[in-house]
Amino acid sequence: MNVAVVKTGGGRAVxxxxxxxxxxxxxxxxxxxxxxxxxxxxxxxxxxHRRIEEWKYTDLRAxxxxxxxxxxxxxxxxxxxxxxxxxxxxxxxxxxxxxxxxVFAADLSDVKALAxxxxxxxxxxxxDKDAGLLKTESTDAVIALNAAMATDGVVLSIADGxxxxxxxxxxxxxxxxxxxxxxxxxLVVGKGVRATIVESFIAAGAKxxxxxxxxxxxxxxxxxxxxxxxxxxxxxxxxxxxxxVTVGANVKLNFFNMTxxxxxxxxxxxxxxxxxxxxxxxxxxxxxxxTEHGDTTLVVDHAVPNCVSRETFRAVIDDRAHSVxxxxxxxxxxxxxxxxxxxxxxxxxxxxxxxDNKPELEIxxxxxxxxxxxxxxxxxxxxxxxxxARGLPxxxxxxxxxxxxxxxxxxxxxxxxxxxxxxxxxxxxxERRS
Amino acid sequence: xxAVQETVERVKRIDVDQYRYGFETLIDTExxxxxxxxxxxxxxxxxxxxxxxxxxxxxxxxxxxxTMTEPTWARVDYxxxxxxxxxxxxxxxxxxxxxxxDEIDPEILKTYEKLGIPLREVxxxxxxxxxxxxxxxxxxxxxxxxxxxxVSVATTFKAELKKAGVIFMPISxxxxxxxxxxxKYLGSVVPTSDNFYATLNSAVFSDGSFVYVPPGVRCPMExxxxxxxxxxxxxxxxxxxxxxxxxxxxxYLEGCTAPQRDxxxxxxxxxxxxxxxxxxxKYSTVQNWYPGNSEGKGGIYNFVTKRxxxxxxxxxxxxTQVETGSAITWKYPSCILxxxxxxxxxxxxxxxxxxxxxxxxxxxxxxxxNTSSRIISKGIAAGKSQNxxxxxxxxxxxxxxxxNFTACDSLLIGDKCGxxxxxYIEAKNSSATFEHEATTxxxxxxxxxxxxxxxxxxxxxxxxxxxxFVKDVLQQLPxxxxxxxxxxxxxxxxxxxx
Numbered sequence: 003m004n005v006a007v008v009k010t011g012g013g014r015a016v017x018x019x020x021x022x023x024x025x026x027x028x029x030x031x032x033x034x035x036x037x038x039x040x041x042x043x044x045x046x047x048x049x050x051h052r053r054i055e056e057w058k059y060t061d062l063r064a065x066x067x068x069x070x071x072x073x074x075x076x077x078x079x080x081x082x083x084x085x086x087x088x089x090x091x092x093x094x095x096x097x098x099x100x101x102x103x104x105v106f107a108a109d110l111s112d113v114k115a116l117a118x119x120x121x122x123x124x125x126x127x128x129x130d131k132d133a134g135l136l137k138t139e140s141t142d143a144v145i146a147l148n149a150a151m152a153t154d155g156v157v158l159s160i161a162d163g164x165x166x167x168x169x170x171x172x173x174x175x176x177x178x179x180x181x182x183x184x185x186x187x188x189l190v191v192g193k194g195v196r197a198t199i200v201e202s203f204i205a206a207g208a209k210x211x212x213x214x215x216x217x218x219x220x221x222x223x224x225x226x227x228x229x230x231x232x233x234x235x236x237x238x239x240x241x242x243x244x245x246x247v248t249v250g251a252n253v254k255l256n257f258f259n260m261t262x263x264x265x266x267x268x269x270x271x272x273x274x275x276x277x278x279x280x281x282x283x284x285x286x287x288x289x290x291x292x293t294e295h296g297d298t299t300l301v302v303d304h305a306v307p308n309c310v311s312r313e314t315f316r317a318v319i320d321d322r323a324h325s326v327x328x329x330x331x332x333x334x335x336x337x338x339x340x341x342x343x344x345x346x347x348x349x350x351x352x353x354x355x356x357x358d359n360k361p362e363l364e365i366x367x368x369x370x371x372x373x374x375x376x377x378x379x380x381x382x383x384x385x386x387x388x389x390x391a392r393g394l395p396x397x398x399x400x401x402x403x404x405x406x407x408x409x410x411x412x413x414x415x416x417x418x419x420x421x422x423x424x425x426x427x428x429x430x431x432x433e434r435r436s
Numbered sequence: 437x438x439a440v441q442e443t444v445e446r447v448k449r450i451d452v453d454q455y456r457y458g459f460e461t462l463i464d465t466e467x468x469x470x471x472x473x474x475x476x477x478x479x480x481x482x483x484x485x486x487x488x489x490x491x492x493x494x495x496x497x498x499x500x501x502x503t504m505t506e507p508t509w510a511r512v513d514y515x516x517x518x519x520x521x522x523x524x525x526x527x528x529x530x531x532x533x534x535x536x537x538d539e540i541d542p543e544i545l546k547t548y549e550k551l552g553i554p555l556r557e558v559x560x561x562x563x564x565x566x567x568x569x570x571x572x573x574x575x576x577x578x579x580x581x582x583x584x585x586x587v588s589v590a591t592t593f594k595a596e597l598k599k600a601g602v603i604f605m606p607i608s609x610x611x612x613x614x615x616x617x618x619x620k621y622l623g624s625v626v627p628t629s630d631n632f633y634a635t636l637n638s639a640v641f642s643d644g645s646f647v648y649v650p651p652g653v654r655c656p657m658e659x660x661x662x663x664x665x666x667x668x669x670x671x672x673x674x675x676x677x678x679x680x681x682x683x684x685x686x687x688y689l690e691g692c693t694a695p696q697r698d699x700x701x702x703x704x705x706x707x708x709x710x711x712x713x714x715x716x717x718k719y720s721t722v723q724n725w726y727p728g729n730s731e732g733k734g735g736i737y738n739f740v741t742k743r744x745x746x747x748x749x750x751x752x753x754x755x756t757q758v759e760t761g762s763a764i765t766w767k768y769p770s771c772i773l774x775x776x777x778x779x780x781x782x783x784x785x786x787x788x789x790x791x792x793x794x795x796x797x798x799x800x801x802x803x804x805x806n807t808s809s810r811i812i813s814k815g816i817a818a819g820k821s822q823n824x825x826x827x828x829x830x831x832x833x834x835x836x837x838x839x840n841f842t843a844c845d846s847l848l849i850g851d852k853c854g855x856x857x858x859x860y861i862e863a864k865n866s867s868a869t870f871e872h873e874a875t876t877x878x879x880x881x882x883x884x885x886x887x888x889x890x891x892x893x894x895x896x897x898x899x900x901x902x903x904x905f906v907k908d909v910l911q912q913l914p915x916x917x918x919x920x921x922x923x924x925x926x927x928x929x930x931x932x933x934x
Contacts (some may be wrong), residue, residue, distance in 0.1 A: 055509065335851055350866035351834070363874065368848035376864035376872040381584040 003280065009320055017045060020150060023072040027153060029129035036133040041150035047107070047143035056142070056270075059358045060297040060327040066240050067267045070212050073103040073181035080177035080206070085110055085112035087175050087206035096171035096200060103176060104183030104213075105154045112121060119164030125155035125186055135188055135218065140272075144242050148184055148216045149371035155187035155216075158199075160224065164321075169198035169420070170226075174215065176208040186216040193222040195249075198417055199229050203263070212240040223250040223277060227230045228417050229257045234426065242268050251277025256416045259286035260424055262431050266299035267325075275302070275309040275337075282311040285414040287424075289431045290323035290355075297326035302344075304337040313344040316411040318404055319355035320435060330362040331376065335336040337367050344374040349381065349407055351400075402433045458696030458726055461547045461666050465585065468525035470669070474498060475640050480525050480914075484608045484642070487615060497628040497638035504632045511824045511856060514700070514737065522702060524640045526585040526667040530568055531738045541893040542586055547664065560864065570735035577697075578658040578689070579604055581645045583674055585667050588643045593657065599763075600656050605649040607675055610646035622672050624707035625745045625772070634741040637673045641706065641873035644674035649684040649715075660689035665725070665736065669899075671702040687718040690743040692761070694726040700763060705740045711750030713775065718756070719768075725761035728828045732791025732820070735763025744767035746778035746807075749930070754781040755798065763792060769825065771798035773807035780809040788821035788853070797858075802838035802868065811842040818849040824856040831868035838868040845874060863932075 020041045027037060049066065050057035069112045083104045088110055092098055099122070100110035106124045113393060128135055135157070136149040156172055176183065191197060203213060213235060221227050241264045249255055259269050271401065275282060288296040302311045319327035331342040348357030361374040383401050389399035408428055415421040468479050477498050481491040505518075522533035528541055579593035581604065588606030599606050603614060625832040628638040645661040665672045680686050694701065703725060706921050709717050719742075727734025738761075744753035755769040771780025782798040794817075800809035809829065825844060844853035861870055888894055 018453075045531055061671075338851075348863065350863060350868075353866050357861075357863045359859075359872070361858040361859060362873070363846075363860075364854070365846070365856065366851075366854045367847065368851050368853075372850075372874075374857070374872075376859070376861050376875050377870060379869040381864040402673060 004422050009414055016089045018071055020073060025150060026072065026424040027151065030131070030132065030197045033133040033136065033145045034131045036136050038137065040146045043146040044143050044150060050160055051142050055122045056328075059328070060268050060295065060362070061258035062144070062242070062266075065295055065351070066212070069147065069178060070182040071209070071384060072153070072181055072184050073178035075105065076102050076177045079167045081107065081109070081207040082264060084177050087204050091173060091202050091204050093169060093171050093200060093420070096169040099156050099170065099172045099173070100187055100206050101154060101156070101174050103178050103181070104174075104185040106156060109397055116170070117164065117166050119161040120166070120170070121161075123157040125152060125157055128157055130300050132197055135186060136300050138216075138218070138246055138248070140244070142185070142270075144214060144217060145244050148214045148244065149187060151182070151214070152186040152296040153184055155185045159189045159190040160192050160195045160197055163194045164192065164197070165195070166197040166266070169200050169228065169417075171202060172199040172355070174201070174203045174213065176205045176211045176213065178237065179209040179211055182212040182214065184214045186225065187218070187314070188397070189217065189219045191219070191221045191222055195225040195227070197225075198399040198420065199227070200420065201231045201236050203233045203241060205239065206229040208239070209236055210238045211236065213242070215241070215345045216247070216256065217245050219245065219247040220254055221247070221249045223255050223356040225250070226254045227256070228420070229255065230420055230424070231259045231269065232266070232424070233260065233267060233269070234262045234427070235267070237263060237265060241262045243270070245269070245271040245273070247273040248270065248281065249273065249275050249277060249280050249383070251279055253277065253280040255280070255282050256414070257282070257284040258412075258424070259298060260427060261286070261290070261298065262290045262427060264296070266295045268299065268303075269373070270299040270303045273303065275304050275311065276316075278306050282309070282310070285411045285416055287315075287316045287408045287411050287428070288317040288319075288325045288327075289408070290317070291320040291435065292323060293321070295326075297328070299326070301332065302329045302342065303332045303334070304342060304363050306342045307336060307338045307340065307346065309337070309340055312414075313346075314411045315346040316356055316408045317346075318351065319348060319409060320351040322352070322354040324354040324356040324358070326358045331372055331374070333365045333367050333372060335366040338369045340367065340370040340372065342370070342372040342414045346376045347407070348378040349404065350378065351381070363367075363413045385434045404432060407427070450922070457693035457724065459550065460695040461543050463528050463541055463666075464545045465528055465667055465672070467667065468521055471520040472522070472524055472640065476524050480640055481527065481640055482777060483527070483917040484611070486608075486611055489619065490611050490617075490766070492666075493623070493628070497635050500629055501632070501635040501639055504635060506632050510766050510826070511822060512701045512766060512793040512795050514764055515631065517702060517737065518835050519636075521669070523553040523667065523670040524673070524789070526643055526670045527585055529586040529844070545602075546745040547666075548582055551686075567850050577662055581659075581661040583643050583663045585643075585659060585665060585670055585672065586822060588645075597656070598786075600657050601650040601653055601765050603646065604659055605646055607644045607646040607677060608642070609896065609903070610677075612649070614646070617679065618677070620645070621708065621710055622677055623708075625710060625743050626706050626741050633739040633742060634706050637675060637706045637741070641673045641675035644676045644705070645689065646676075647678040648687060649680045649686045651682040651684060653684045655686040658689060665694035665701060665703065668697060671704065674705045676705070676707040678711065678717055678719070679710045680710045680717045683714040685716045689720045689722075691722045693724050695734055696726050696729070696734065700734060701736050701738050703738050703740070703762075707740070707742040707769075709744035709750035709753055711744065711746050711753050711778075714750045715748060716752040716754075717744065718754045719744070719769070719804070721758065723757065723759045723761050723765070727761050727790055728763040728793050730790050732763070735792070736761065737764045738762035738767060739764075739860050740767040741768065743772065744770065744780070745772045746775050746780060746851040748778070749775040749804070750777045751775050752779040752781075754783070756783045757785070759784065759786040759794060759796060765792075765796050767795040767796045768798055770801065771809060772801045772803065773809060774803045776804040777808065778804055779808045782811045782813070783815045785816075786823055786825075787816045787818075788823045790821060791819070792821040794822070795824040795826055797825045799828040800830070800840055801828070802831040802835040802840070804835060806837040807835060808839040811840070811844070815844070815846040815855055816849065817846065817855045820852045822854045822856070824858060826858045828860040828862070829870055829872070830860075830862040831865045831870070833864050835865050836867045838865060840870045842872040843874065864904050905918065
């Protein structure tokens, strides 16, 4: 990474990136010290590269090169663009919470319409008190960078027993070109809660920007949570997102990630099943074209006995795009009776497309049933022939088969409305293609 | 599902404290001074009467090695090896040319007898019953090259093989007698700069086997090498080079054992296979190095680089391994599928017990058109062992029509051990078809259905599918252990964790 190093008053060297942003970063003096430490960690490690096993297939040094300077606050015109973009991407009936270039925008959000059981703060507000939310156990460089630079985020807490009738949609809008935004959010889901959270990443006229997001989720016992992430950033953007999820007992967690945008993207999810009797369904689809690089990395950690995890992942890769799926199921020594399955399939539509799969199992308990499967290949010629023989043009026949292919992952979304919404996104992607 | 009782018992029978080959042979040996330096490399080369080019090759590797660092990516954990605290050369005395078996130290002969390896040219191996109605007993002949510490002590059936045109001799002899072949192929599959242990091996290898099968020849008998580490504090660095020329076929077996000792010993071998047009090499290993005792003390560190190059079109290389020994195994027999329509196979059974750590698997590198590969790996972890499958399947841009099928299953016995699967699947070509699965229920549904329909239980059917192809290889293994190994692979798949 080529960052200029400058000397600061304290005599310690910090790079331009941090030095130029530091004054604008929210938080008490204590928070500033935590940020500085995190940035030093990041500087020591630099951007992840292929020699770091977890980043083997997504070499950020080669793909991204450098981290762009922190975005400046959006002006009125930018906010107007953001409002327009939010309107087109809002899910009907959802309560919107909008972050513009990584900063919470109350004017564009439905703060008042939130259910009474939902309490909302911004990261900015919590950082006035302490730096707790900037801390994670991770040693990953991009997460350290996020802790150093996080400007804002939503801190949501859903009270025990709440059944939310409307989904909450957190929309990340980018308005600033050639700039970075860093957000960090928290979601605390109480016991027995039923809720749906959607996160959307969109652009409002911004080009060549970078997003580094982190989300910390805690799911209380007996909760039923649907968590959908729709990443549709600008085609020349970079999006690196990290999720840390801790799941309590008897939880049903239905997670889905859709990647349709960004030149370079990575979602790394670390899901820890920490309570018995929980069921995790973590799924995703990467729809990639041109020279896009999309990476979905999911680490599912069975820390206790009697949990079930299912992962279904599909990648459709066109042109010279590159899809990466890394899935790891860890079964800790005590996690007997674990039932974990992971299936990843890649569909290569072009001779220059690339699919890299690394489905891992790390098992320390003997009475478990775990498995994984991975396939890569082209569209089935005989199926195509069948459809063409019945009069469908080539592209349409392909589209039908691709739809069926990604459908296997999309149908895992439990919520009807959201499933339809995601199917719509896939259809529009296919239309763009033909 | 937990492992069924029968499986538990079978694995227990080969637990580390049941190691049967742990005896020591007391003989005089000649050793190079401890440690590694250019002088030691020169000493080894001199001992072997090597030509100047060979010494140069070794020295280049040695200098390269000095600039390299030990790999740490494998899931194995061991104290740092002091490479200066090892003997790099040890040979039984007296070191004179042996013309007949009678001149070999009787202690060594006794050692091989105890191990069940016939150094006399007998037609049958111990424990191998002739098949009923088999009219040609020569079909079961096995030529053996016996490597004791750093040198080859005997090679059998040399004359008979020569008649067929097959060259089978210690590599040290081949360097002197067939320099043109050795120069052409040595290091062409595993270059001296390949990795830390392969480079070390290139500098100090002392012996190993050399096989050349001329065009169109089907090697008239099984070839095998039996490696025995005997000396204390000695590293064994053998080098094997097998060349199957156009349209030829050879089947090669390798076995390894070592005495029971408290200190760890290093074994860093390199095996290179070259298959030219239409040639086929079948390479089988029964690796039974001393695994350490039940407290994890002692045992062999087995850091091996094995690679086959399907250089010609329609060539085929097949690796079969039964891994039960070694404290640490770091081994990835690979196939470079360079020739169009070439085929690579890897069948592995890795069983770990005690404190053993296994990190093993394969690499199938598809470069040519219409290449295919198949990986079947079964790992069984018991005791406090860790058993990792690590495999790479990759299809390059020009490898149109590449196909791979991978199935790796693991079984855990007890809750103190770990089984891990780390597959890397890289498709850079849309016409490549890769299938990777780690659940028993998915092994060719059609075949299973066929078997079940004919009255086999699901489990029997799966067993049949997975084991069918390894069985005939195992039956040929030149050791009594083959019987044991055979039992092991018929282990019930119930309780498989994928």
